[in-house]
Amino acid sequence: MRFEDLDVWKRACRLCVEIYKALKECRDSGFKDQITRSALSIPSNIAEGYERNTNKDATKFFYYAKGSAGELRTQIYIGIEIGYIHKRTGLNWIQEAEEISKMLSGLIKARIP
Template sequence: MHRFKDLEIWKKSRLFCSEIYSITSKFPESEKFGLVNQLRRASVSIPSNIAEGSSRNSNKDFTRFLQIAIGSAYEIETQLLIASDLKFINQQEVISLLKNLESIIKMISKFKSTLK
């Protein structure tokens, strides 16, 4: 069992979640139940799955939850690109968020490879 609060991947993904909440607060009200909801749920999913997986008794189970977190990250990437296409966020914001997201994905992948 791992202490999720000590994991850098959990800390970084939690901060990223706050960034997503901040950026989506500027989206049009009409997107409250669309992209805003999707982005927020997927961003919450990353640290949540890391935390839940850390409580499992085997590395195999933890690895499965880390894979789900990575899936949520790719979901966010797609949604950010769509939000950019729709002009809900500017190019600089997208680049910054995607850079942070890529870093999180790499960290999770590297950590996941140590569990095998």
């Protein structure tokens, strides 16, 4: 199995793409850079962890991805409050990030002996 086959990786990639597309016109480069970087970090760390040779290394990167999901949710909440992200869209993204985080918890548990 490849990381590209993991549903959690696919969902994280889709969420990242949605965020990039939705914020492409955002003029606040600091906010845009931070939120897109945290979104991009989730599938990137999943892929890196999956490619590692030991469960210890893999889980470390899955935890990084989980942390980035929390960071992303925080930035979405702020983006909603400051008017950069439509509330409905943001709440959908938050729900998806929470689901991804739960999936990552399952992936971590499966790797811990």
